[in-house]
Amino acid sequence: MSRVLLGHGGGGSLMQELIAGEFAALYSDRALLADDAARLELPQGPLAFSSDGYVVQPLEFAGGDIGRLAVVGTANDLAMVGARPLHLSVSLILEEGLPLALLRRLVASMAAAARQCGLTIVTGDTKVVERGKADGVFITTSGIGVCQSPGAIGPAAMAPGDQLLLSGDLGRHGLAILAARHGLELDPPVATDCAPLWPQVEALLQAGITLHALRDLTRGGLGSALLELAAVSGCDLWLDEQALSLAPGVESCCRLLGLDPLHLANEGRFVLALPADQAVAAAAILAPGGGRWIGEVRAGTGAAVQVRLRTCLGSQRLLAPFSGELLPRIC
Amino acid sequence: MNEAWTVMEVCGGQTQAILRWGLDQLLPDGMELVHGPGCPVCVTPAACIDQALQLALQEPVILCSYGDMLRVPGSPRPQGCGDLLQARAGGGDVRLITSPWQALELARQQPERQVVLLAVGFETTAPATALVVLQACRLGVANLTLLQAHVRVVPAMEAVLAAAGNRVQGFLAAGHVAAVMGSAELEQLVRRWRIPVVISGFEPQELLAALELCQQLLSAGTPRLINAYGRVVRPAGNGEAQVLMRRVFAPADGPWRGLGAIRSGVLRLRPAYRHLDAVGRFGLGDSGNGEAQTGSGAPDPGPPCHAAAVLQGRCRPSDCPSFGSACTPQNPLGAPMVSSEGACAAYYRYRR
Numbered sequence: 001m002s003r004v005l006l007g008h009g010g011g012g013s014l015m016q017e018l019i020a021g022e023f024a025a026l027y028s029d030r031a032l033l034a035d036d037a038a039r040l041e042l043p044q045g046p047l048a049f050s051s052d053g054y055v056v057q058p059l060e061f062a063g064g065d066i067g068r069l070a071v072v073g074t075a076n077d078l079a080m081v082g083a084r085p086l087h088l089s090v091s092l093i094l095e096e097g098l099p100l101a102l103l104r105r106l107v108a109s110m111a112a113a114a115r116q117c118g119l120t121i122v123t124g125d126t127k128v129v130e131r132g133k134a135d136g137v138f139i140t141t142s143g144i145g146v147c148q149s150p151g152a153i154g155p156a157a158m159a160p161g162d163q164l165l166l167s168g169d170l171g172r173h174g175l176a177i178l179a180a181r182h183g184l185e186l187d188p189p190v191a192t193d194c195a196p197l198w199p200q201v202e203a204l205l206q207a208g209i210t211l212h213a214l215r216d217l218t219r220g221g222l223g224s225a226l227l228e229l230a231a232v233s234g235c236d237l238w239l240d241e242q243a244l245s246l247a248p249g250v251e252s253c254c255r256l257l258g259l260d261p262l263h264l265a266n267e268g269r270f271v272l273a274l275p276a277d278q279a280v281a282a283a284a285i286l287a288p289g290g291g292r293w294i295g296e297v298r299a300g301t302g303a304a305v306q307v308r309l310r311t312c313l314g315s316q317r318l319l320a321p322f323s324g325e326l327l328p329r330i331c
Numbered sequence: 332m333n334e335a336w337t338v339m340e341v342c343g344g345q346t347q348a349i350l351r352w353g354l355d356q357l358l359p360d361g362m363e364l365v366h367g368p369g370c371p372v373c374v375t376p377a378a379c380i381d382q383a384l385q386l387a388l389q390e391p392v393i394l395c396s397y398g399d400m401l402r403v404p405g406s407p408r409p410q411g412c413g414d415l416l417q418a419r420a421g422g423g424d425v426r427l428i429t430s431p432w433q434a435l436e437l438a439r440q441q442p443e444r445q446v447v448l449l450a451v452g453f454e455t456t457a458p459a460t461a462l463v464v465l466q467a468c469r470l471g472v473a474n475l476t477l478l479q480a481h482v483r484v485v486p487a488m489e490a491v492l493a494a495a496g497n498r499v500q501g502f503l504a505a506g507h508v509a510a511v512m513g514s515a516e517l518e519q520l521v522r523r524w525r526i527p528v529v530i531s532g533f534e535p536q537e538l539l540a541a542l543e544l545c546q547q548l549l550s551a552g553t554p555r556l557i558n559a560y561g562r563v564v565r566p567a568g569n570g571e572a573q574v575l576m577r578r579v580f581a582p583a584d585g586p587w588r589g590l591g592a593i594r595s596g597v598l599r600l601r602p603a604y605r606h607l608d609a610v611g612r613f614g615l616g617d618s619g620n621g622e623a624q625t626g627s628g629a630p631d632p633g634p635p636c637h638a639a640a641v642l643q644g645r646c647r648p649s650d651c652p653s654f655g656s657a658c659t660p661q662n663p664l665g666a667p668m669v670s671s672e673g674a675c676a677a678y679y680r681y682r683r
Contacts (some may be wrong), residue, residue: 003417003420003421004420005416005417005420006416006419006420007416013661182427182429183429183433184429258344258347258399258671258672311352311353313352313353313354313357313535314357315352315353315354315356315357316353316356317350317351317352317353317681317682318680318681318682318683320680320681321660321679321680321683323660323661
């Protein structure tokens with residue numbers, strides 16, 4: 001590899017290689033880099049800190065826009081370490097010629113999303129670059145939150161026997177973006193699932209649920225999140241494919257285009273691993289949002305950890321790996 | 332059941348579904364499935380990809396193709412642009428399209444650019460390409476050309492049967508190709524080779540039902556054609572699509588990546604449309620028989636590749652010593668590993 005490929009930003013194996021090979025060794029704390037947000041043990045108490053850049057095209061799509069995504073996405077990263085999102089910075093890079101009406105819509109959308117997430121936007125920066133030097137709008141948000149979980153949440157705590165729950169259906173955000181980008185006219189239309197995750201995480205914490213691992217399913221989807229959890233925990237993961245739910249239109253569209261719904265991006269879903277004796281209680285808390293049990297953690301058996309799926313026919317297969325680039329197939 | 336039968340599913344979409352659903356784990360003892368050459372992306376000659384890579388880096392060119400073509404590597408080379416995604420990262424204007432009409436639209440919108448449509452596929456996609464060719468001529472669009480590698484399925488099935496060491500005793504035929512071409516070509520194949528053929532769909536239950544029918548024909552020793560995909564396939568096929576294809580293309584002998592030259596195995600533009608051939612327009616030289624074979628029999632010192640044997644159903648992807656080690660979807664040695672619909676890629680995804 002001598003150049004950066006688009007796939008390096010796709011949340012799959014290419015991105016993992018880039019981070020491991022080019023960044024991790026040079027940064028201060030490898031352990032903190034591995035999670036969605038860093039948990040900082042300050043003298044005043046644990047604080048969560050996260051940052052994320054947003055470059056999605058098109059800027060507006062079914063059910064959302066880049067502004068909403070930039071606020072909700074970083075808030076969700078904080079929620080994934082058990083933190084209540086508090087404050088956000090917003091850094092805008094605008095392309096010369098951007099219609100002001102569009103910018104106003106995006107800013108209004110960010111303000112509404114911040115209210116919905118219960119956080120405030122407290123600082124920011126705005127730069128304008130020459131036409132052609134950016135793609136309309138790029139947004140970077142950084143957020144801080146206060147950790148409300150008793151201890152750090154991380155896949156190292158996962159153990160054989162743990163159960164896996166998923167907070168809702170799969171694939172809507174990825175498909176909404178793909179449809180908008182390639183001019184696919186989906187019927188029924190599929191809208192993004194972009195939504196704040198903290199309310200569900202907070203409900204779990206308040207019920208005293210022990211969270212062994214939490215991951216929001218963004219780029220690379222459920223599949224990449226599970227492959228990552230398996231790799232970090234050293235455990236095999238077994239999924240019941242029938243337990244995974246797909247919104248109307250998502251399944252048929254995936255079959256038509258040859259896409260794996262397990263690798264489509266989501267912006268309002270998370271997967272969690274927890275001790276078996278708490279799975280029923282946690283599933284009941286997540287059920288109103290479509291959450292349910294999807295599988296379990298088992299001791300690793302082979303040379304490499306595996307994520308296996310049981311199909312509805314009783315056969316099995318491995319979860320397909322994902323490089324980072326979703327390409328519709330030819331026929 | 333005591334009889335042992337070897338059945339080949341021809342289409343890459345079916346291979347993918349079989350591995351995706353683990354259908355081979357559900358077969359009765361003695362029934363073996365081998366996987367056929369029906370992945371158009373896999374069998375596109377490396378020389379054609381090389382030409383696309385060369386064009387993609389030329390200043391006025393916008394190179395358009397379908398998603399999974401963008402990551403198919405060309406001929407092995409020491410360094411540089413291996414596939415179209417890398418060509419794009421290197422500055423080439425490579426566009427992902429989902430319909431060939433988008434290439435025509437692009438050419439009309441940007442008359443100062445040269446739009447090249449890398450068009451591949453079986454009889455399923457060739458009619459749409461033909462329609463775009465006719466429309467481009469009708470509208471007098473001068474800046475659209477084709478780099479095309481359309482191929483025909485039934486001649487490849489014949490090549491499998493004719494190959495030394497063939498083990499295939501029955502076929503599941505590709506449902507979507509039959510939906511276009513009808514059953515006539517397959518009837519001829521059955522008569523000529525006295526082999527049972529069942530036209531199958533792509534859903535797991537359709538594949539299992541088609542396999543059961545094929546097994547019954549084999550057990551009874553009554554080779555014939557059964558259409559088990561009647562909800563889509565009519566005996567006459569899609570007449571309009573056939574007319575379009577015949578108007579623009581003519582069958583010719585030509586190369587399949589991994590299989591070599593196949594008699595009547597490819598479609599070439601008829602002389603009236605040759606001015607739309609990118610090979611001529613850009614002076615690329617004939618991709619015809621100059622296929623740089625990746626692995627598959629070429630006496631090179633690199634890791635072994637059993638692509639040709641896999642494409643002919645003579646060996647299973649996981650039997651190849653390079654499978655999953657020297658050969659992966661990121662670094663494919665042979666044709667069936669290059670596309671998501673290839674047999675080796677399907678094994679890698681679901682059986683590593």
